Amino acid sequence: MRAAVYHGPRDVRVEDVPEPELDGPDDAIVRVTHTAVCGSDLWFYRGESDRDPGSTVGHEPMGIVEAVGEDVRSVAPGDRVFAPFKISCGSCEFCRTGLHTSCVESDGWGGDNGGAQGEKVRCPNADGTLVRVPDRYADDEDALRSLLPLTDVMGTGHHAIVSAGVDAGDTCVVVGDGAVGLCAVLAAHRRGASQIVAVGHHEDRLALAEEFGATDVVAERGEAAIDRVRELTGGGASHVAECVGAASSMEAAVEVCRPGGTVGYVGVPHGLDGGLDLFSFFGDNVTLRGGVAPVRAYAEELMADVLQGTLDPAPVFTKTVDLEHIEDGYRAMDEREAIKVLVEV
Known part of the structure; x- marks a missing residue:
């Protein structure tokens, strides 16, 4: 064959x-x-x-x-x-x-x-x-x-949203505009989230995120992206889906998560040779849930x-x-x- x-x-x-x-x-x-x-x-x-x-x-x-x-x-x-x-x-x-x-x-x-x-x-x-x-x-x-x-990818994006604890009426942030991140937007919309902020770097993918139910899209990078998400969400979201796996995306996810919130992660970790700094999670009582879907x-x-x-x-x-x-x-x-x-x- x-x-x-x-x-x-x-x-x-x-x-x-x-x-x-x-x-x-x-x-x-x-x-x-x-x-x-x-x-x-x-x-x-x-x-x-x-x-x-x-x-x-x-x-x-x-x-x-x-x-x-x-x-x-x-x-x-x-x-x-x-x-x-x-x-x-x-x-x-x-x-x-x-x-x-x-x-x-x-x-x-x-x-x-x-x-x-x-x-x-x-x-x-x-x-x-x-x-x-x-x-x-x-x-x-x-x-x-x-x-x-x-x-x-659809099951994986759904797992990110389930792990982040998204329910009807919630505000959530999706970090990543690849196929998994886009499916996470779909999953958040399916579960009735009232505000879905999609964070990525590609205009065509963010346009599709809007078609999938994102209420806001953020194309800025680095600290500018963090500031824009916080502005859109009134200080951050209690539910964040991390769908990339890079050190930068995980750092962004915890920075836009409100104290006491949850980051649902499904991005397979890569580029984390220096380890993940857990102090931000510890200091704000942020829960990290997820893994391979x-x-x-x-x-x-x-x-x-x-x-x-x-x-x-x-x-x-x-x-x-x-x-x-x-x-x-x-x-x-x-x-x-x-x-x-x-x-x-």
Whole structure:
């Protein structure tokens, strides 16, 4: 089968690789029809994180079940499904409490199960991982395009807002205008926040944030951005979503958080070699909550809203490529020509 393979910084090629096969009674084989390039994929693409040359890549699969192991009960061949970026059993102590990313059998995409940027994947723990799309939407391209972000960025943005404790009528600040930050704006709007301040550096992305429900956007940088957010919110917000992971974005998040407030963070930490200064959190009794998003825990509730037409994260996809031209998608995201790239397989 064809799949995207990492060979080194800025060198991702589509090559022939072995097809994954059923390896256990809980497995399913999924023929991938849609996937995506993620902002986190850019770390290995840019050489900023370690990745073994020759490894398959991708972690946001959607497709059709082709085969299942004898113990699989929740899906059957022919079903349309999507899968979170982490594989989980669905039944351990952590999965039962909604923390699927800490599953005792946690696994990721790649290796012998196939990278999700390829024609097929093998899904271990299929009952705990795969999300079945209702049959009436199985071939609805508009619905599928809107559901694909639930594999990662929509669930991650939602986790930032849940972690920040945003409820109806609240004021919140979203730091970051990437796909996750934009989805956090959507999530805050979905939960009924009355004021949503989106902070970023790109006019086109902030314009989309406004379409997604942001009441205010802040494009200033550094202290000017902090001052502008405080001006807009009357001194800061009690609920802040940090969706970047850089030291500067975390520092900005705590500076715009009111004393006693909460920062919900989902940006994977990078550039924090000197450590995170906790004194600002300590001095103002600011709570820090979040981490890697258990998107499987949110999949059904978010899918219900997508399918009834009250939630649509599809506009985060600003470029579409086919699998053979996925390198064009990586390049577009690397050069900030696209917010997020959809890949048709």
